[in-house]
Amino acid sequence: MAKRLVNVDRDTPLLLPPSIQEWVPQDDMSRFIVDAVGLLEERCFGYNWRGSGSEQYPPRMMLALLIYCYANRLFSSRRIERATWRDIAVRYITADxxxxxxxxxxxxRENGTLIKTCFLEVLALAREMNVAKVGDVATDGSKLEANAAKRRVKTKQELQTELHAVEARVESLLQQAEQTDRSEDYTVDGNRLPAALGDAVARRDKLQAALALLDSNRLRDSQKRDKQRAGFDPDGPGxxxxxxxxxxxxxxxxxxxxxxxKLLPGKKGGYLPAYNTQIAVQADSAAPLILASDVSDESSDRRQLAPMVEELMKNHPQxxxxxxxxxxxNTAxxxxxxxxxxxxxxxxxxxCGRVAKPKARETRARRRTKQFREGMKACLRGEFGRSSQTLRATTVEPVFSWIKHTLGFRRFHLRGMEKVRLEWDLVxxxxxxxxxxxxKQGRERALPA
Incomplete structure (x- = not known):
């Protein structure tokens, strides 16, 4: 019986140049991302108006490239570069x-403002598509690992001990170099430090900078807490x-x-360098749109509600x-x-597991707190309150699940709070x-043929 096989010819060139438009389906996400980024106004993008240097890539294309690659679990810049050669949809976005x-x-690294602007424009697009709705919002937080190893965490005491040891080594190497200079008539290069001494001096400078940064971070946290204390209402609860x-x-x-x-507790136990990511999601299980986001270095969510709601009201004041x-x-x-x-x-x-003593004096502040907490319980006993936690669990928590499991984003790839916030906005x-x-795909399928 004769074999009938499709002819696979890799050597004969195509008669006509191929068109990338024909290789990407009309409903592909790459086309949707290009159209969405195309809605951004020209003033949102930064260009090199001097005309110096090499030709620059269009910012619209670069932003669409980042969004599409992140949506397909490509987070490394090297893997994204490789995809510009291997992935047809990526080659469509970059126009080859x-x-x-x-x-x-x-x-x-340098376009955090552009990503935030695009985030707001996408929310406006969602309102035009009648996906963003006025109503309830669910907020939650989750820990994501930082781009850092736990073994690189040092206490101040450990840093000081290591600094003293390095300073002693620097002093010893300087004395050896001085003795060598006295015993020899000349040196090979009088303008260059010995390799061991140069390494020790560089290590000493890094440790001194780390100790200064540790003090600076503590002072920053102290000033932030003082600001929170200044905003506390003494007539309120808490x-x-x-x-x-x-x-x-x-x-x-x-x-x-x-x-x-910071070292934050993980769900499986232990502590890891991580960040506390926050999102505010539209409480609609059919379309859990993220309306606001933030990143904190605190392990608890107790003080994250106020900054999240403040950010939320900028984007969704209704x-x-x-x-x-x-x-x-946090009643206060x-x-x-x-x-x-x-x-x-x-x-x-x-x-609360504590039981007050029968003769314990109830202060005015505790009485206000108790009354406020009773109001919180009564609110949850209402018609909407009874279903509020079920609604929250079926909206905001699946979003974190999608980000971690479907998208595969479990740790940050940038370092520093500013860049981590940028990457979280991108996600x-x-x-x-x-x-x-x-x-959009669901609505198109629902249309009659």
């Missing part, structure tokens, strides 16, 4: 140009935030790879109800958010565009 990994990394000493202690830690990352879990139980901050922004916070109070932007693309 191939920016190198340095150009891609530099663009990502206690003012505790004071943070401005001077660092011997047990204060610093990661030498990423100084802004919010009326905010749903959070017990981790946000909940009272502040409800008073300043006019929203209702649905938060299950923590179960949230990818989620929203992926969601809008799925909604």
């Amino acid at each position: 140009t191939h920016p190198d990994h340095d150009t891609i990394a530099k663009f990502r 206690d003012p935030p505790r004071v943070i000493e401005a001077a660092s202690g011997p047990d204060d830690r610093l990661n030498l790879t990423d100084p802004d990352a 919010t009326k109800r905010v749903l959070v879990d017990t981790g946000y139980d 901050q909940i009272y502040q958010v409800e008073r300043v922004h006019g929203v209702i916070v649905y938060c299950p109070p923590e179960k 949230c932007l990818v989620h929203n565009l992926s969601l809008l693309h799925r909604v």
Whole structure:
């Protein structure tokens, strides 16, 4: 019986030049991303108007390239560069140009404002598509690993001990060099330090800089806490935030790879250098759109509600109800958010295991706190309150699940709080565009043939 096989000819050139437009389906996400980025105004982009240097890649193309590659689990600039040769959809976005990994990394590193602007424009697009709705918002946080190793975490005492040892070695090497100069008539190169001495001096400078940064971070945290204490309402419930000493202690830690990352507890136990990521999601299980995002270095969510709601009201001022879990139980901050922004916070109070003594004096502050917490419980017993936690769990938590499992984004690839916030904004932007693309596809399938 004769064989009938498709002719696979890799040697004969094509009769006509191929068109990338024909190789990318009309409903492909790459086309949707290019159209969405095309909505950005020209003033949003930064160009080299001097005309010097090599020709620059269009910022629209570079931004679309980043978004599409992140949506397809390509986070490394080198892997993105490789995709410009291997991936047809990526070649469609770049119009068959191939920016190198340095150009891609530099663009990502320097365009945080552009990514934030695109995030807001995508929210406007969602409103035009009737996906963004006025109503309830669910907020939650999750820990994501930093781009740093745990073994690079040092306490202040360890840094000081190592600094003393390095200083002693520098002094010893200087004495040896001086003795060598006296015993010899000349040196090979009098303008250059010996290799061992140069390494020791560089190490000493790094340790001194790390100790100075440790003190600077502690002072920054102390000033931030003082600002929170100044904004505390003494007539409201709760206690003012505790004071943070401005001077660092011997047990204060610093990661030498990423100084802004803190040791945060992981779900599987232990501590890892990580960041506390926050999102505010539209409480609609059919379209859980991310409306605001933030990153913190604090292990607890107790003080994250106020900054998140403040960021949320910039993007979505129509919010009326905010749903959070017990981790946000901070009566002073909940009272502040409800008073300043006019929203209702649905938060299950923590179960307190302490029992007050029968003759214990109840202060006025404790009485106000008790009354406020009773109001929180009564709010949860209402018609909407009974279903609020189920609604929260089916909206915001699946978004984190999508980011970690479907997108595969489990750790940051940039270092430093500013760049980590940039990358988190990019991930949230990818989620929203992926969601809008799925909604668009679903509506097109529902149309009659």
